[in-house]
Amino acid sequence: MKIPSFVKKVFVGIPIGITIIDLVGYVARVDGISMQPVLNPDKNSTDYVFLNRIAVKSYEVNRGDIVSLVSPKDPTQKIIKRVVGIQGDIIATLSYKEGVVRVPEGHCWIEGDHVGHSMDSNNFGPVSLGLITAKASCIVWPPSRWQIIETSLPKSRRPLNLTVVEVF
Known part of the structure; x- marks a missing residue:
């Protein structure tokens, strides 16, 4: 019995596709309003972003990065x-x-841009870097x-130790 070429292509294509998703992004x-105005700027819009897995493979994240992670409150939710x-x-x-927190080693502090409308570190504290799965690189739909997502941090949300250093 001869296997059709279409079936062969599917059996080869699926593992390649899964590998690309796992390694690249x-x-x-x-969904939601927690990252407004950067993502989903109005209630009638939905953004689609490219989540770059390569950017977080070494667990190095920077202040201002927008990241995708497993929710510390509900592991079934991203x-x-x-x-x-x-x-x-x-x-x-x-x-x-606590009003002031020092972020422990191997952790980061995450927040939604739409203050008061986000389930973030203000609810559950510092987040393990191991929960981060990808960095949002660009809006694709x-x-x-269409745009590259810039790494930026509002001045009002800068860490206190950076503010002290900048004054001197």
Whole structure:
């Protein structure tokens, strides 16, 4: 019995596709308002972003990166947030049980850009770098929003230890 060429291509293509998704990245839909205005700028829009897995393979993230991670509250859910602090930073929290937190080694502090409308480190504390799965590199859909996602951090959310260094 001869196997059709289409079936052969599928059996070869599926493992290649899975490998690319696991190693390089994939496109994902961003739901919700927690990252407004950078993502989903109005309530009638939905952004699709390229999530770059290569960018976080070494567990190196920078302040201002927008990352995808497994939710510390619900491991079945993925969330997308901005890195506000990295290990060693001192963060003035917005609503966490402690007003000021030093981010422990191997962790980061994440927040949504839409303050008060985000489940983030202000709810569950510093996040292990091992939960980060990818970095959002660019908006790929809708075409009117095509753009590279810039790494930036609002001045009001900079770690306290950076603010002290900048003054002197």
